Every structure is written in C-alpha cells, then in structure tokens.
Amino acid sequence: YILQKKLCFTEPLRIAINKAYYSALWVIGTLMGARPNVYSDLKISGCLDLEDKTIVSEEHKGRDNRWNLFNDRWIAIPIMIDAIKVVELIGRKVFQNTYVFANTFTLMPDETNTPMGNLTHIVEKSFSVLMGVSSKDINSKLNGYVFRHSLAHQMYRADVGLPVISYQLKHIVSATEALARKGKVSQTTLGYGGIANQLISVEGKSVDFRHEAELEAVKANFDPNGKYMGGKADEHISKIKKFFNGCMEAGYSEEEIYEAMVKQGLAIINVGSGYCFGGVEDFDETLPCIGGLRCNPVRCHNAVVTKANAPRWREIYLSNIKLVGAEGYEDRQDQIAEAIEESKRVLNYLGEELI
Incomplete structure (x- = not known):
C-alpha cells in the first residue's frame, strides 16, 4: 500500500518529465529536418557544438564514413540549444540514454543503449503526448520523415529560397548541366523529394508545397465567410461574396473556386502588408x-x-x-x-x- 501510494504521488512528476523530454525531441526534429537515420545515430554527448552553435551528426547517406569525412552540421538556433540541454538533463541523467532519440524507460546499470532502428513509435508517442490525444485517435500515418516534410513545407511557406532549403535538407547540386538542359533541378540532387520541381512547377498535377501554401493564402484572403479589417473591409467582403455566389450558381463548388484562384496566381498579389x-x-x-x-x-x-x-x-x-x-x-x-x-x-x- 505504501509503495502504491508513493507511485501515485510520483506519477504526475513522471508525466511532466516525459512531456518535457518529448517536447525537446519535437523541437530538435522539426528544426533540423534530418533523415531518420541521423536522428537514430545522434548521440547526446558531443552532438552540440556551442562554439559554432551547430548540431553535429554523422551523415550516412550511402557513403563510406569510416574516416568521419562526412560529418554534417545543422545550425542550432537558441531554442534548439535549449532543447539539447533538456535532453542532456533528462535523457542522459534521468533515463541514462546515450542517444538523443531514445525511449523514456531508465536503463539498468549493466544495460547497453543502442540506437533506435525505427522512429515511428517515438514520433507517434511524442505527438500523442504533446497534443493530448490517444495514439488510436491519430488519423495520419506518422513516421521518421514527418519532421523533414514539415520543415520543408514551412521553409517554402517562409519563401527562404531553394538554396537554403537544399542546404538544410542536406542535398547538393551535382547535375548543373541538367539544370540548363531541362530548365529544372534534378530530383535526385538538389530537389529533396522533388521539391525543386515543386517550387518551379505551376501546372503540376500532384499536391506539392507550393500549391498547399498558395491555397492556404487564397483561403486566408478570399474566404467569403472570413473576417477582414480596414476602411474598405465591407467592400472587400461584399465583392468576394458576389464573386463566389456567381461561381456557385454556375455549378462550381467552393473548393473548385479556390483551386481556380490558385491557378490564376491570386495567392501572390498580397505582396505588401495588405x-x-x-x-x-x-x-x-x-x-x-x-x-x-x-x-x-x-x-x-x-x-x-x-x-x-x-x-x-x-x-x-x-x-x-x-x-x-x-x-x-x-x-x-x-x-x-x-x-x-x-x-x-x-x-x-x-x-x-x-x-
């Protein structure tokens, strides 16, 4: 009974510690945008270079790295440095982990810590804890690439440019002739997951980062049920409603209207602040x-x-x-x-x- 009472007393503390740990992992993951194998191999000791303010990891993308010639670095902004320090405090000292991305069960004194072969479980668990939902209620299929996909999308939305995106995602140009010949970037070089083509493609059929970002912008600025501020806000909403009503009477759905707006380039007219x-x-x-x-x-x-x-x-x-x-x-x-x-x-x- 006494042991049970003590366990009940420490349970809120355990939950709080785990949440802090998962939060730190999520910050590191989403701002690095690395491949799953990089996260798995990321060691707590030595991964943070405070002098250069970078996170250091061995990148093994099909390369012989016996001589440590391919160590990669990611810029560590202040929140990432704080997250690494949280992992050092909790992951290493509480859970006795060797690796940054590891489980939350404290290792036994004689137990050997090995890198995780698959990040799906820890990604799902982190998302579940941080969002306060059950794993069964997560509709999307989460895996080790969710951080990478999310960062790529957000960098496109921020319009940081293809060179920055390519550097952060650790892809380099090795086919400059193809650039001039095809008028686009090879999917196997600079374009992570085809992002180069997605950035320059207008007529592409597939859903890409550019399309998603422009569709989001159109819905934010031309929603007939939205809220707008300014001296001509009433006039703006009136014109939008009139336009949508006319299109819908012609048989178009609201989503089809938004898609047509994106195709016509209306997402880019908001170049100023209004x-x-x-x-x-x-x-x-x-x-x-x-x-x-x-x-x-x-x-x-x-x-x-x-x-x-x-x-x-x-x-x-x-x-x-x-x-x-x-x-x-x-x-x-x-x-x-x-x-x-x-x-x-x-x-x-x-x-x-x-x-």
Missing part, C-alpha cells in the same frame, strides 16, 4: 503609394488586412524592439520608434497579441 482598394478618382496627396509597409489601415484608409498579415507585423514589432538603444543604430532611433508604434497599432487593430 490590399489596396484605391481605384478612385479622388485626389489623394499621399499618392503615389509605395506599397509595402505603408499598405495598412493605420496609414491608409484604402488598405484591407487579415489575420494572415499578423505574423509579419509581429515580426516587424519584435525586430525593431531589439534595435532600441542598440549600438550602431543611434542615428535611426526615431524611425525605429515609429516602426514600433505603427506595427503595434496594426496588431491592436487586428486584435492580436504583440508577442
């Missing part, structure tokens, strides 16, 4: 509009913004906060203060938190 609904003959002394950050309802009554614009304005707010009083920016403090105030007003207008 839409311009000028188009009137009244004289406006602020014209010509230079677009960009001036396109917001705080500065211009013609602008319309949505919740989709909030992350960009939050980034502007936070990046300028860091420059207040910073060395080398003494002559720009007025502009910095103005940018902070304007981004703050836009976020408040959208009903968004500053941080």
Whole structure:
C-alpha cells in the first residue's frame, strides 16, 4: 500500500518529465529536418557544438564514413540549444540514454543503449503526448520523415529560397548541366523529394508545397465567410461574396473556386502588408503609394488586412524592439520608434497579441 501510494504521488512528476523530454525531441526534429537515420545515430554527448552553435551528426547517406569525412552540421538556433540541454538533463541523467532519440524507460546499470532502428513509435508517442490525444485517435500515418516534410513545407511557406532549403535538407547540386538542359533541378540532387520541381512547377498535377501554401493564402484572403479589417473591409467582403455566389450558381463548388484562384496566381498579389482598394478618382496627396509597409489601415484608409498579415507585423514589432538603444543604430532611433508604434497599432487593430 505504501509503495502504491508513493507511485501515485510520483506519477504526475513522471508525466511532466516525459512531456518535457518529448517536447525537446519535437523541437530538435522539426528544426533540423534530418533523415531518420541521423536522428537514430545522434548521440547526446558531443552532438552540440556551442562554439559554432551547430548540431553535429554523422551523415550516412550511402557513403563510406569510416574516416568521419562526412560529418554534417545543422545550425542550432537558441531554442534548439535549449532543447539539447533538456535532453542532456533528462535523457542522459534521468533515463541514462546515450542517444538523443531514445525511449523514456531508465536503463539498468549493466544495460547497453543502442540506437533506435525505427522512429515511428517515438514520433507517434511524442505527438500523442504533446497534443493530448490517444495514439488510436491519430488519423495520419506518422513516421521518421514527418519532421523533414514539415520543415520543408514551412521553409517554402517562409519563401527562404531553394538554396537554403537544399542546404538544410542536406542535398547538393551535382547535375548543373541538367539544370540548363531541362530548365529544372534534378530530383535526385538538389530537389529533396522533388521539391525543386515543386517550387518551379505551376501546372503540376500532384499536391506539392507550393500549391498547399498558395491555397492556404487564397483561403486566408478570399474566404467569403472570413473576417477582414480596414476602411474598405465591407467592400472587400461584399465583392468576394458576389464573386463566389456567381461561381456557385454556375455549378462550381467552393473548393473548385479556390483551386481556380490558385491557378490564376491570386495567392501572390498580397505582396505588401495588405490590399489596396484605391481605384478612385479622388485626389489623394499621399499618392503615389509605395506599397509595402505603408499598405495598412493605420496609414491608409484604402488598405484591407487579415489575420494572415499578423505574423509579419509581429515580426516587424519584435525586430525593431531589439534595435532600441542598440549600438550602431543611434542615428535611426526615431524611425525605429515609429516602426514600433505603427506595427503595434496594426496588431491592436487586428486584435492580436504583440508577442
């Protein structure tokens, strides 16, 4: 009875420790975007190079690595460094693990720790714990590539460019002639999982990162049931509803309309921070509009913004906060203060938190 009582008392602590550990693994996995075998071989001791701020691992993609000639590095941003430190504290000291990606059962003193042959279980378990759902309720098939696919998608959405994506995913160009000859990147070199073709393809039939990101943008900015802010928000929603009603009366479904919008390139018109609904003959002394950050309802009554614009304005707010009083920016403090105030007003207008 006493032992049972002690176990009941420590159970919440065990759950909390496991959740912290799984959270750290998820951060490391999603921001590295490595192959499953890299995660399996990643050792707690020596994987973090604090001097260069990188995570170091032996990459075995079909290569003879007996002489350690192919050690790969991933840039470790602060949250990844913190995650590694959590794994060092919990994984090594509590669970006695040798490897970063390992189970949460403490090893016996004479037990040998070996790398995991398959990451499916730990990925499913991590997702289940972090989302608070049962493994049976997970509809998607999760495996060791989920981190890699997720990072590739998010990097495309952030428009970081193919060279950055290729470097992070550890693919290099070895067929430059094919680039010129085919007008695209070989799927077996620079294009991880065909991402090069996906980045430049417009007519591709398969669902790819570009298509998914553009479809998401269209739905965020042209949803007839969405919420929009700005002086011309009512006019914007009215035009959208009129357009959708006409198309649906012609027999098109809502999803088909969205797909047509993506095909016509409507996802890329939101190049600034909002839409311009000028188009009137009244004289406006602020014209010509230079677009960009001036396109917001705080500065211009013609602008319309949505919740989709909030992350960009939050980034502007936070990046300028860091420059207040910073060395080398003494002559720009007025502009910095103005940018902070304007981004703050836009976020408040959208009903968004500053941080």
